[in-house]
Amino acid sequence: MTGQKRRSDTIMVPVPSYAIVPERDLGSQPVLEASHLGIEFGGLKAVEDFNMIIGRTEIAGLIGPNGAGKTTVFNLLTKVYEPTTGTVLINGKDTHGMNIVQASRLGIARTFQNIRLFGNMSVEDNVAIGLHNQIRYNMVEGILRLPRYWGAERRLHREALELLSIFDMQKLADVRAGSLPYGAQRRLEIVRALATNPSLLLLDEPAAGMNPHETEELMDNIIKIRDQFQIAIMLIEHDMNLVMGICEGICVLNYGRIIAKGTAEEIQNNPVVVEAYLGKRKEEAR
């Protein structure tokens, strides 16, 4: 199966502020609107004038050379850092002054480049933390084991297994998350993030450390997740096969600035991108 087939011929249309979204998402409010986003670390402008709009069911890619500021953008969107300039709207709501927890409740979930699982807890418990705000009961009900505890725990168990089944991981439910193989840990992070019922899922290098076969599977799964949950997915990835294969709108970052935006074809044929990211062409370099 080729990457081209996967992208299913999405037509991308321009919207204000030089962004593009898939045609099918035009009627609905964008999941994410970031405008003039920027952050400085002691005078160093790590990200500058970052503008992006993500459609409701778009799969967007954020690429760029090492140190371009991609993860910093994720940290800005999820409020790990408070931006120095600009605004982030999630589902139309301004996130100014919010903390990570509040941003998460607006419907943004993420995975981490350096895996951050709850290593001493079981796989199922990791997913249960994702479901923390979905299925609730309070401390007293938990300590006294009131009826709500039993009902909620049964639901938690059922839903956790259901979510794990996306990646066929139900059998691993009892395993300690820290002792899972690398690829499975990455998949578990995605499941855990999905459990928070997000409308925008940020994946930070989901294919890192995966072999080509696993990456192929991951690509299918990302599309499956989008179709099944009808959510937007934004991913940072160095695997060009994956990015060009499934991302509908791609944004290229270099030295904290966006240098190009567009569809996979446009990015691949953009000389600025080719020069900054993929290196100069041989004949030009000569």
Next chain:
Amino acid sequence: MTKAKRKRLIYNIVTFAVVIGAYIIMQTMIANGSITRALKGQLIPICCWIVMAVSLNLVIGISGELSLGHAGFMSVGAFTGAVVSGYLLHALGMENEGLRLFISVTAGGITAGIAGVIIGVPVLRLRGDYLAIVTLAFGEIIRNIVNVTYIGVNGSDLIFSFLNKNAPEGTRMLVDGASGAVKVGKISTFTAGFILVMITLVVVLNLVNSRSGRAIKAIRDNRIAAESMGVPVTKYKMMAFVTAAVLAGMAGAIYGLNSSTVVPGQFTFNQSINVLVFVVLGGLGNVLGSVISATLLTVLPEVLRAFADYRMLVYAVVLILVMIFTNNPAIRALTDRMLAPVKRLFTGGKEEAA
């Protein structure tokens, strides 16, 4: 039932069985008089130290914060208990010891809990080791405050003063500055201590295996990840810290009401470190371990009384040996291998997944 759940259930059952079993054995020994006086006197303190160790384990092992002032909460509970019990007896004339003990212990828990909230609100918002520093200071502050606190009862009035006694004639002092709470009256019973241990175990074990407990453990394992899953960090750290403070306060009340005098000097930094030793030796996050180590290490100094001068030396050597043995991978592997048949028995013949 999943394997993990069954394992957890077995662990909980074993924990409760050990405690209940020990209680029954002790009661039988008391009934037929085969218990030594020294051990009998130790029973209530053992219960208190178990509660202290298990509750500190909730803070250190489960929520991953270092608290060095757990004895401070015990102190708050002990003096609250002494005052409440004295007031009930002298001002309200309540003779029923059981009821008085119950009210005093509850009050001790509440005041210690309030102290926990006061410390936790500013400190638990910070990252890093601030809690250790602040709780360390808290323990000392409480000791010094009690040193200059005078509380007495005159008729049905509660008289309260700082720095000097300043009490009218005929006042019965409940807390007399540095001399502490005098003539408290021994109303604690072994059964009350046992009930408190059971309450502590139910609270801690059920909390750990609930939604809140998972959140607490998640924050310990990875704070940023827990936050981005929408888990409010401060709330759950507070939950663990205040719960532990309440339990420590209740243990303090029982401890204080077990002797005729309680002095503030009993609850020093050394005591906090002692409880920390129970927790570390029993294993971080291991409740049953805390119960056993608190018991053994409370009894051990008494057993070693015969060695008089060498007591602390032997105590230290025993501590070091236990730490070496429990952390040695070769010895661990050996004990695991020896315990394997027993474990297989419980897990229904299925091998444990590593």
